[in-house]
Amino acid sequence: MADIKDPENTIIITLKDGPVVIELLPAVAPKHSERMKELARAGAYDNVCFHRVIDGFMAQTGDVEHGDMEDGFNIRRAGTGGSDLPDLPAEFSKLPHDRGTIGAARSMNPNSANSQFFINFNDNHFLNGQYTVYGRVISGMEHVDAIVRGEPPMNPDRMISVKVASDE
Numbered sequence: 001m002a003d004i005k006d007p008e009n010t011i012i013i014t015l016k017d018g019p020v021v022i023e024l025l026p027a028v029a030p031k032h033s034e035r036m037k038e039l040a041r042a043g044a045y046d047n048v049c050f051h052r053v054i055d056g057f058m059a060q061t062g063d064v065e066h067g068d069m070e071d072g073f074n075i076r077r078a079g080t081g082g083s084d085l086p087d088l089p090a091e092f093s094k095l096p097h098d099r100g101t102i103g104a105a106r107s108m109n110p111n112s113a114n115s116q117f118f119i120n121f122n123d124n125h126f127l128n129g130q131y132t133v134y135g136r137v138i139s140g141m142e143h144v145d146a147i148v149r150g151e152p153p154m155n156p157d158r159m160i161s162v163k164v165a166s167d168e
Contacts, residue, residue, distance in 0.1 A: 002139030007166035009033060011040055011135065014160040015147070020119075020140035021165075022102060029091035029134035032104050032113065036134070037164050039064060039083060039115055045162035051152045057124065059147045060105055061159060062116035082114030090132055097127040100144075102135035119144050 002021040004010045009024040026033040039045055044064040052060040065081025090110040097103055101120050104113035113132060120127075121144070137144060147157045 004165050007168075008164065009037075010138075010165035011036060012161075012163050012165055012168065013045075013140075014162075015140075015143045016157060016160065017143040017146050018140055020143050021138050022135045023138045024135045025095070025133070028093045028095055029104075029132050031088050032091055032132050032134035035085065035088060035115070036117070038085070040162040040164050041167065044083060044115065045159050047158050047160065048162075049152070049156035049158045050147050051156060052118075053147050053149045053153055053156075054121075054151065055149050056122055058103075058118040058120050059144060060116060060118040062105065064115045082116065085114065087111060088113045088132075091134065092129055092132060095133040097124040097131065097133060098136075099123055100137035100141050101133050102137070103127060104132040104134060106131065121145065 009026055011022040011024060013020040024033040024036060045062065048061055048064060050059050050061045051063060063081045064083045097120050099120055099122050103118050105116035105118055106113040119137060148155065
């Protein structure tokens, strides 16, 4: 496991293959960092599937409205919902969308991010300045690389649990 410097701003996502440790960046994107911690503490991300996983691009998850459904119909709807909380304003920065960074998923409206996020498999600099970067994987990227691909995957991988490190 990674050397955790700030447990209050570190997220641990348990995947089928092992833990993924994410360092949040509250100095860069305070509202997005706070939202991820709030939803993690509420257990909202637990058992939520990766509904859009594109090889060489990214793995998207975090639809707490539809992403924990087991039947195929609702998994196809995953990616269309968010949380009960209000959408977040964009917190664009100069941070690049490098491999392992966490970006806020949104609709065409830049101020529509809510609960969904993606983890970049590669450097995706074409996203720079268009999507909020608010964290980075500091350990366990090999587990992210092992997530089943698909849009949606036939049998999607799930976030078994999502916790704030300081709560563990």
